[in-house]
Every structure is written in C-alpha cells, then in structure tokens.
Amino acid sequence: MNRRWVLAALVLAFAAPASARDEKPLLRWGGDKNGGAPYIFEAADGKLTGFEVEFAEYIARELGRTPRFVQNQWDNLPDLLKRGDIDVVLNGYEFTKERHDDTPSTVPYYVYSLRLIARQSEPDIFSWADLGRQNEPKRVGVLRGSASQRYLEGRFGNKVRIEGSETVTEMLDLVQAGQVDLTVQDAPAAAYYVTPERYPGLKVIDEPAGYGYYVLLTRPDDAELREKLNAAIRKAVSSGWLKQLYQKYGLWNPAQQRLSYLAGQPWPDAAAEFATDDAGYAPPDPPKLSGILDKLLTAAAYTILLAVASFPIAMVIGLVVAVGRVYGPWPVRALFTIYVEVLRGTPLLLQLFVIFYLPSQLSKIEGWEWMSALALNKWAAAIIGLALNYSANEAENYRAGLMAVPKGQMEAALALGFTKWAALRYVILPQAFRIVIPPVTNDFIALFKDTAVCSTVMIVELTGLYYAYKVYPNLVLELALAVGLLYLLMSYPTAVLARWFERRLALTKEGGRA
Amino acid sequence: MIRVTNLVKQHGQTPILNGATLEVQKGQVAALVGPSGSGKSTLLRCVNGLEAFQEGEIAVGDALKLTGGSAPPKAALLALRRTVGMVFQQFNLFPHMTALKNVMSGPVYALGKPEAEAEATAKGLLARVGLADKHDAKPAQLSGGQQQRVAIARALAVNPAAILFDEPTSALDPKMSAEVMRVIDDLADDAALQVAMVIVTHDLAAVRRIADVVHVLGGGKVTFSGPPDEAFAPNGPAADLL
Numbered sequence: 188m189n190r191r192w193v194l195a196a197l198v199l200a201f202a203a204p205a206s207a208r209d210e211k212p213l214l215r216w217g218g219d220k221n222g223g224a225p226y227i228f229e230a231a232d233g234k235l236t237g238f239e240v241e242f243a244e245y246i247a248r249e250l251g252r253t254p255r256f257v258q259n260q261w262d263n264l265p266d267l268l269k270r271g272d273i274d275v276v277l278n279g280y281e282f283t284k285e286r287h288d289d290t291p292s293t294v295p296y297y298v299y300s301l302r303l304i305a306r307q308s309e310p311d312i313f314s315w316a317d318l319g320r321q322n323e324p325k326r327v328g329v330l331r332g333s334a335s336q337r338y339l340e341g342r343f344g345n346k347v348r349i350e351g352s353e354t355v356t357e358m359l360d361l362v363q364a365g366q367v368d369l370t371v372q373d374a375p376a377a378a379y380y381v382t383p384e385r386y387p388g389l390k391v392i393d394e395p396a397g398y399g400y401y402v403l404l405t406r407p408d409d410a411e412l413r414e415k416l417n418a419a420i421r422k423a424v425s426s427g428w429l430k431q432l433y434q435k436y437g438l439w440n441p442a443q444q445r446l447s448y449l450a451g452q453p454w455p456d457a458a459a460e461f462a463t464d465d466a467g468y469a470p471p472d473p474p475k476l477s478g479i480l481d482k483l484l485t486a487a488a489y490t491i492l493l494a495v496a497s498f499p500i501a502m503v504i505g506l507v508v509a510v511g512r513v514y515g516p517w518p519v520r521a522l523f524t525i526y527v528e529v530l531r532g533t534p535l536l537l538q539l540f541v542i543f544y545l546p547s548q549l550s551k552i553e554g555w556e557w558m559s560a561l562a563l564n565k566w567a568a569a570i571i572g573l574a575l576n577y578s579a580n581e582a583e584n585y586r587a588g589l590m591a592v593p594k595g596q597m598e599a600a601l602a603l604g605f606t607k608w609a610a611l612r613y614v615i616l617p618q619a620f621r622i623v624i625p626p627v628t629n630d631f632i633a634l635f636k637d638t639a640v641c642s643t644v645m646i647v648e649l650t651g652l653y654y655a656y657k658v659y660p661n662l663v664l665e666l667a668l669a670v671g672l673l674y675l676l677m678s679y680p681t682a683v684l685a686r687w688f689e690r691r692l693a694l695t696k697e698g699g700r701a
Numbered sequence: 702m703i704r705v706t707n708l709v710k711q712h713g714q715t716p717i718l719n720g721a722t723l724e725v726q727k728g729q730v731a732a733l734v735g736p737s738g739s740g741k742s743t744l745l746r747c748v749n750g751l752e753a754f755q756e757g758e759i760a761v762g763d764a765l766k767l768t769g770g771s772a773p774p775k776a777a778l779l780a781l782r783r784t785v786g787m788v789f790q791q792f793n794l795f796p797h798m799t800a801l802k803n804v805m806s807g808p809v810y811a812l813g814k815p816e817a818e819a820e821a822t823a824k825g826l827l828a829r830v831g832l833a834d835k836h837d838a839k840p841a842q843l844s845g846g847q848q849q850r851v852a853i854a855r856a857l858a859v860n861p862a863a864i865l866f867d868e869p870t871s872a873l874d875p876k877m878s879a880e881v882m883r884v885i886d887d888l889a890d891d892a893a894l895q896v897a898m899v900i901v902t903h904d905l906a907a908v909r910r911i912a913d914v915v916h917v918l919g920g921g922k923v924t925f926s927g928p929p930d931e932a933f934a935p936n937g938p939a940a941d942l943l
Contacts (some may be wrong), residue, residue, distance in 0.1 A: 207862055598751055599793035599852075604783035604811035606775075613810045617797050 214252040216243045217268060218278035219261035221354045222330070223263055225436045227256075238375075238436045242296060243277050245428065249419035261353070262332045262654060265290050274412065276404035279373060280663060281334040282594075285473050287455055289660040292402035293416045294454045296429065300395030301335055302377035305369045307390050311371060314393045324348045328358040328645070332658040335371040338397040350565075350645040351655055355380065355509035357544060362561045363388045364547030366643075371397075375438050398442065400449075405519055474668040476665045479656065486652040487673045488688045493569055493638040493648060495679075498631055500574035503583025512582065513589045521567045523582070524554060524669040530579035536640050541643040543568040569641040577634055584688050589621035621692050628685035632678040649673055702762065702897045703728045703748060703785070703863055709756035710743060717743050718754070719921030725863065725897050725914075730889045732908040732929070733901045733940055735918030741901040744918065745865045748899070749787050751780045758827060761785055762862065783811065786856035788839075790868040792848040794840040800827060800851045802835040807859035819858070826854035830884050846877030850884055857888075863897040869907060870904055882907050909933060917942075 218239060220227045227237040235256060247254035257273045264276045273505045281299065303464050305312055311325070312318060318325060318339075324347050329335040331351035339347055350367050352358040355376045360601045361367040364388060372380075374395055381389050403420075405413045423429040424446045433439040476483075489691055508526060530538070543563065550559035563571070592615050600610035642651030653670045703725040710718040717740045725731045733741045746752040748759055748765075756769040765781045767773050773781075794803050804823035808814040827833055830850035840848055849869055856864050866885065870878035882904065888894060889911040902908060908915060908929060915932040917925040917939050925938035932939040 234866035552786075593793075595789060595791050595793035596795065599787075599795070600806075600810075601751065601787060602749055602782055602787035602789075603855065604779060605807075606779060606811075609810045613806065614795050620797075621797070 199653035203221070211251055211253045211598050211654075213255045214243075214247040214250060214275065215255050215257050215273045216247075216275050216277045217257045217259055217264045218276070219264065222261050223355045223376070223380075225375050225438065226272065230389045238432055238438065241432055242423070242429075242480030245279075245423060245432075246416060246419045249422065250415050261330070262658065265404060268406060271406070274405075274409075275416065279401050280377075280404055281336075282400040282402045282455065283337075285660055286404070286658070290404040291407055292404055292455065293413060294420050295402050295421070295437070296451060297375075297401040297433075298445050299334070299399055299401055300374045300442065300470065301338055301371050301397040302374050302381075302395055303369060303371055303392045304359070304377055304381055304389055305392055306365070307388055309369065309390075309392075311390060313347060313415075315396055318369075319343050319346045321346065325368040326350050328352055328367040330355065330358070330372070331642075331651075331654055332656075333373075334397065334399055334446060335373070336655065337349060339371060342397075342399065351516035351642070351647065351651065352645060353643065356370060356637055359386055359389060360544065360547050361550075361553070361645075364550065364559055366547060366562055366564065374440075375436075378437055395442075417454065425451045460697060464641045466501060473655065473661055476662060476669060479662075482647075482652060483649075483669060483673070486647055486649045487677075489641075489646055489648040490635065490674075491636050491677060493573060493641055493646070494631070494635045497570045497573035498577065498634055500570070501577035501581050502627070506585055506616075508582035509589060510584030512586055513609065514611065523660070527579045527582050530576055531583070534571070535576045535637060536643060539569065539640055539644055540573040542572045565641075565644045565646055569646055570636075570642050572644075573638065573641070575633065576637075580630050581627065584630065585619060587626075588623035589615060591622050592618045621689075624685060624689045624692070628682065631685075632681055635677050636674060702729070703899070704760045705748065705757070706756040706760075708744065708747060708754055708759065710740070710747060710754040712863055718747075719759070721921065721923050722925060723916045723923045725899055727862070727897055728895045729913045730898045730900070730911055731914045731916060732872065732912035733899060733916050733918060734903075734905065734908060734932075734942055736828050736942065738919040740921055741809055742867050743917050745787070745867050745899065749785055749865055750781055751787075756857070777823070783803065783859060784862045786859060786861035788849070788852050788856050788864060788866045788869050790873075792840070792852045794848050794852055796840050796856070799837050799839055800832060800843065803840070803851055803893050804854045807855060812859060823854070823858055826857050827851070827858075829887075830854045844877060845873045846880040849873065849877075849881045853881070853884055853888075857896075861896065866898065866900040866902070868901055868903070870902065870907075878905070880902065886911050897902040905933070905939075915939060 220229060220235065226239045227239055229234065230236045240256070241254070243254050257267070257582055259267050261278060264278060264280070265286070267273050268276050276290070279299070280286070282295060286292070293301045303312070303315055311321060311638065318327070324345070326341060327347045328350045331338060331353060336349060339349055352361065355372055358367065358370045358372070359380055362370050377391055381391050403416055405416070429441060429446065430443070433443060497615045511523045512527070515523070543565065546558045546561035549555045550557070550562070596614055596618065597610055600614040601607070605614070638648050639650035641648055642654055645656060649670045653666055656666055705721060707721050708718045708721040721740070721744055733744065734743050743752060747754045748761075750767060750773060753772065754769045758769065761784055762779055764912060765777060765784060767777070767781065773829040786818070790825050795806060801820065801823055804826055805819040808819035808822060809816060815868065824836065827836060830853055832847060832850055832854070835843060835847065841849070869885070870881050873881060875892070885898070885900070885907075888896070889898060900908070900912070912929050914926060915929050916934060924936055925932060933943060934940065
C-alpha cells in the first residue's frame with residue numbers, strides 16, 4: 188500500500204519533466220534590438236515587437252518549433268551563428284556573395300533599398316548625385332558594416348566621409364544635432380523614423396537607391412534547416428501573409444513584388460542581376476588588404492593621434508589632482524577623491540558615450556535645447572573622454588609617487604625656507620616623477636589600445652577599421668593580423684623608450700634608488 | 702636668540718612636552734640631552750615649525766614668534782625657517798641633485814639668489830666641510846658621513862642665525878660620526894661665525910667638548926640648564942645619562 192503511493196508520487200514527479208521534453212524544439216534566432224524599429228524593438232510595455240519578430244514567429248510555427256530571440260550586437264551575429272549559439276540570423280542582413288559563401292542565405296524576405304536622410308535645412312544636397320559633387324566631402328553616417336557603407340564606398344569612394352555608428356537612432360540624433368551631415372539608412376528604418384512626430388528636423392532626399400535583399404543566414408552544414416526555412420518563406424510570400432505583415436508596418440511597396448518572382452527561382456542564382464539594376468551603381472568587389480592599405484595607415488595615424496593628444500592632458504590633470512589629494516585642504520581632497528573614484532569606477536565606453544551622444548539626445552527634450560551647444564565634434568569628444576578617464580589613473584600613479592617620496596624630503600626643503608610650492612616643484616615632484624615612470628608608461632601603452640573605444644564615436648581608428656571591414660570573410664584574418672601588428676609596433680617602442688628614460692634618470696649609476 | 706617658554710605638546714592623549722622652557726643666546730652652542738623619548742627631537746621640531754604645539758610660545762630674535770594652539774601665519778613660518786636651519790638624523794639630502802646643487806638649493810629656490818652667487822657660496826661651504834672634490838657627486842655616491850657634511854653645508858648656505866642639529870650622528874658608525882662631529886666642533890670654535898647651535902645628541906663626550914650650555918630634559922620639562930661640567934658632575938642632573 189505504502190509502496191504504491193511512493194511509486195505514484197515518483198511517477199507524478201517525473202511526469203512534469205517528461206512533458207517538458209515533449210515540447211517543441213527551439214528555433215534560436217539572433218538579432219539586435221538596438222538596431223531598433225521597425226525591425227526588432229521593445230514596445231512601451233517592454234514586449235518585443237517589430238516585423239521581424241512576427242516573421243520569426245511565423246517561421247517557427249511553420250517549422251514546428253518554438254521561437255527564442257537571442258540578443259547580440261548586430262555586426263557579431265554571423266560569428267555567433269558560426270559558433271553555434273544560434274540557429275539562424277534574422278535581422279535585416281543583406282544578401283552579398285561573400286556573406287553567402289560564409290553563412291549561406293535563404294531566399295529573401297524583403298526587398299530593401301537605401302534612403303538618403305538629411306536635416307531639413309541641408310543646403311547642398313538634393314539628390315544622391317549631389318554627394319559626389321561636393322568640394323568639401325560631406326560627413327555621411329551609416330550603420331557600421333552595413334549595405335549603406337558598401338554602397339557609399341562603391342559609388343562615391345573618397346567623395347564622402349563615412350561615419351559609422353551602431354544604432355539607427357544614435358545616427359539620426361547626430362544628424363539632427365549637426366554632428367554628421369547626412370545619413371544613409373535602409374528604407375524601413377527611414378520610413379519609420381523620419382516622420383514629423385519622431386524626427387521633425389530630418390527629411391528624406393531623392394528616390395531610393397541601392398536595392399538588395401534581406402535574407403536569413405544559416406550555418407553551411409545546416410542544409411536541411413535551410414530548405415525548411417526556404418519553404419516557409421516561399422509560403423509566406425505566395426500566401427500573401429508577408430504582404431499583410433509589411434502593409435501593417437507601412438513597409439509594402441511595389442518592389443516587394445519581386446519576392447514572388449524570386450520565390451519561384453533557384454536561389455541564389457537569381458540574386459546577382461537584380462543588385463546591379465540600379466543606375467550608375469555596381470556593387471564593389473570585396474576589398475583586398477592591399478586596397479585598403481591607405482585606410483589602414485590613416486587609422487593607425489588616428490590611433491597615435493588620439494593617444495598622443497589625450498595623454499599629456501591626462502598627465503596634467505592627474506598631476507593637479509594628485510597634488511591636491513596629497514597636499515590640499517580637505518575640501519579639495521574630498522572633491523578630487525570623488526573625481527578619481529567616479530572616473531575610475533565607470534567604464535571608459537560609457538564616459539565617451541555620455542560626452543558624445545548625451546548632449547544631443549538631451550537637447551531633444553523641451554527646455555533642454557541649450558544642451559546642443561555641448562554637442563562636441565567627435566575628435567574633441569574622444570580626446571576629452573580619453574584624457575578624463577586616464578587622468579584618474581594618472582592621479583593615482585602620481586599620488587603613489589608622491590607618497591613614496593620620504594617625508595624627510597619635504598621637511599628638509601621646508602627647513603631650508605622653501606615655500607610648500609617650491610618644495611613640491613623642485614624637490615618632491617622630480618623624485619615622484621622618477622618613481623612613476625614605469626606605471627605611467629604602462630598606462631600610455633594601455634591608452635594606445637583603449638583608443639579602440641573611439642570607434643563608438645565614429646572615429647575609424649585601427650579597431651574601428653577592423654570592425655568596418657570584418658564583414659568581408661576573405662579579408663578578416665589578414666586584417667586582424669595587420670591591425671594587431673600595428674598596435675604592437677606602437678606599444679613596443681614606447682616600452683623601450685621608457686626603459687631608456689628610466690635608466691637615464693636613475694638616481695644612481697646602478698639604476699637603484701637612494 | 703631663541704626663547705622657548707612653557708611649551709606644551711601632546712600627541713593625541715600622550716603628553717610629550719609639559720611646560721618646557723629654555724633660552725639660547727646668539728652664537729651659543731647649546732646641547733639638549735635627556736633619556737630616549739624625553740621629547741628632545743620634538744622640541745627642536747617645534748622650534749622650526751615642523752610640528753605644532755598646544756600651549757606656550759617660541760620666540761626667535763625680536764620679531765619672530767610662534768604661539769601654541771594656533772596655526773602660525775605662512776609668512777611667519779617661512780621667515781622663521783629662513784632664520785633657523787636644521788640638520789636631520791637621516792641627512793635628507795635631495796637624491797636627484799648633486800652635492801653642489803643640494804647646497805645651492807636653499808639660496809636659489811628659497812631665497813631667490815642668482816645661481817652664480819649661490820654656486821660660489823656653495824663651493825666655499827663644501828670646501829669648509831672637506832668635500833671640495835665632491836661637487837658633482839649624487840648623494841647615493843657619498844658615504845653617510847659625507848652626506849651629513851653636505852647637509853650641514855646646505856643648512857649653512859642660507860646664512861641662518863641658528864642651526865638645530867637633530868641627532869646628526871645617530872645614523873652613522875663611530876668613524877663617520879667623528880668626521881661629522883669634527884665639522885660641528887669646527888663651527889662651534891669659529892668665533893667669526895655668529896650662529897647659535899642647538900644640538901640634540903647621545904654623544905655626550907662631544908657635548909662636554911663643544912657645548913657652552915647643557916639643557917637636560919625630563920618629564921616633559923627642562924630640569925636643568927647650565928655648563929657641561931656642572932651637568933655631568935657626579936650626582937649632577939645629567940650624570941645618569943653617562
């Protein structure tokens with residue numbers, strides 16, 4: 188009797204997991220909700236929405252699987268797919284031949300085009316062609332590594348200055364604030380955002396250009412899944428379900444009729460002809476390392492410029508803060524302690540983001556329009572951001588150096604009748620300076636590498652360049668090696684120079700300390 | 702020259718000095734003796750304004766005065782230190798400067814004298830302490846005795862009215878210690894040099910040799926002030942220190 192109850196309890200206990208095991212398998216689809224509306228975004232209630240979310244749900248239903256959204260930075264989604272963390276990438280990825288070789292695509296689910304967006308007050312640009320006619324190249328923003336970037340590079344080359352950001356709204360804010368002149372975005376984003384309600388200061392210029400296809404990306408060895416996905420997409424097209432979806436989001440246009448044609452064709456053979464039918468534009472060949480050598484060297488020069496411009500500022504601020512913290516009266520000590528802890532305790536990336544993007548974002552709020560005066564150009568923002576962040580580290584280095592100078596040194600100087608400042612200037616600081624050469628050098632080398640975060644404020648330094656071109660699978664390995672080598676070529680001589688300097692300033696011939 | 706009146710000094714709750722009073726005349730060599738921890742060094746450091754004190758008064762010359770319990774004005778402190786020099790137990794030479802630059806540092810950086818003038822004075826003083834051949838040596842290249850002699854030259858370079866010696870030979874072995882004491886003896890014997898000297902030391906033989914006056918410190922007070930013979934006489938106030 189007892190035993191039967193135990194058995195029943197056991198059966199019940201295992202029943203629940205067993206039913207869970209019967210549940211439909213997952214379809215893990217990767218996207219970046221930071222890319223924003225109308226693709227994938229959070230509604231006011233925090234629920235994930237957007238036409239790609241509904242499309243993913245439709246496809247999962249057709250495949251008999253449960254959709255699970257996996258959030259990741261947009262340009263890293265193919266890497267995540269290849270690692271096996273997701274089953275499919277579904278987030279406005281454009282078909283390209285190289286990408287198809289790397290991560291095979293499905294048949295297209297949307298015919299995108301590119302839209303040129305400018306401020307209402309834009310004085311020079313009234314058409315795409317105008318972009319190529321400027322004496323002073325316009326600053327044109329794109330999503331880093333997107334079709335817009337490739338389109339602009341292929342059609343205008345050096346006649347435009349391309350600025351990369353990670354999200355659409357970031358870039359639209361920058362254009363509205365005048366930090367960037369124009370931007371090229373995919374038509375769905377342009378249709379959604381460039382409205383009198385959302386971005387009253389912006390307008391769309393000229394006809395769409397640079398047509399192409401949004402596709403799903405899959406792993407090369409997932410042929411079976413790819414076939415199922417293709418079948419589901421073809422059904423969505425032929426049944427009219429997709430048309431209804433696009434009409435709901437205001438994305439339907441005559442170009443989408445091509446989807447029905449393509450649904451009946453072998454994929455991707457049908458793709459190439461269409462991509463070139465845009466007047467005056469042929470998709471560029473995938474770049475080679477030799478072809479972007481000038482860009483690589485420019486990026487290296489930017490890295491050096493950023494480090495060399497910001498570090499002296501950091502050293503000066505750091506010195507003032509350190510001296511204030513060691514020798515100043517208590518209000519100064521308290522203030523500088525807060526300064527150091529705040530800057531040291533928050534990420535550089537966040538600080539840079541706040542300095543560069545926050546003023547223009549805040550200026551959209553009523554009564555805060557004056558904030559737009561604080562919107563810095565990207566170089567100023569980057570140099571100030573790096574300098575402030577590193578000033579906290581330098582302050583701590585110098586403070587340690589000041590504390591390491593024996594107390595008797597200050598006393599001896601004071602006893603000779605030095606003022607406190609003269610004692611600092613001629614006795615304490617020269618000794619502290621020698622002590623801190625190694626940690627300061629270390630920071631300078633670290634700063635070289637930290638300039639990489641400046642790619643978030645659209646400066647294409649070395650890491651930014653790598654991000655912009657890593658979308659080309661044929662290039663990525665050489666590029667990674669070249670970028671790494673350039674960083675090494677910068678940091679190693681610095682280290683050698685510092686050791687030489689250290690030896691030269693040593694207090695005894697043996698290099699020891701008194 | 703230096704008059705200390707009823708000096709009271711505490712480190713937190715621990716009393717160090719409890720009403721110490723003494724006077725040093727112009728050109729006089731005074732020795733401050735007493736058991737370890739009796740506050741000899743503290744008293745010296747108070748005279749030079751390196752330490753604050755709670756009560757009492759320190760007067761140097763006619764014009765300079767420090768009063769207990771209040772932070773002295775910066776100008777007064779600066780004037781005081783330019784009048785009263787100090788030689789430390791640990792020498793405290795500036796390690797990044799040569800011997801010559803160390804001696805020049807006071808005249809140049811504190812008094813604003815021209816380099817050339819300071820250099821001439823400094824060379825003279827280095828010769829006086831027997832280091833004419835060590836102008837370009839960094840402190841780390843000098844022995845302890847040599848370093849302390851440079852420190853004495855450095856203190857003299859600002860032409861002070863008084864020099865305080867805070868255990869100048871305690872960090873040195875007997876040979877170097879003797880070398881430094883010879884320099885101090887020489888200064889004490891120089892009738893032309895009108896510098897008052899206050900020396901805190903455990904080298905009682907030297908005290909007997911050079912001091913004009915001995916002040917004995919005990920229980921935070923000066924318990925005796927008088928000539929060395931009297932201080933070190935059998936059953937004298939400093940006899941138990943011998």
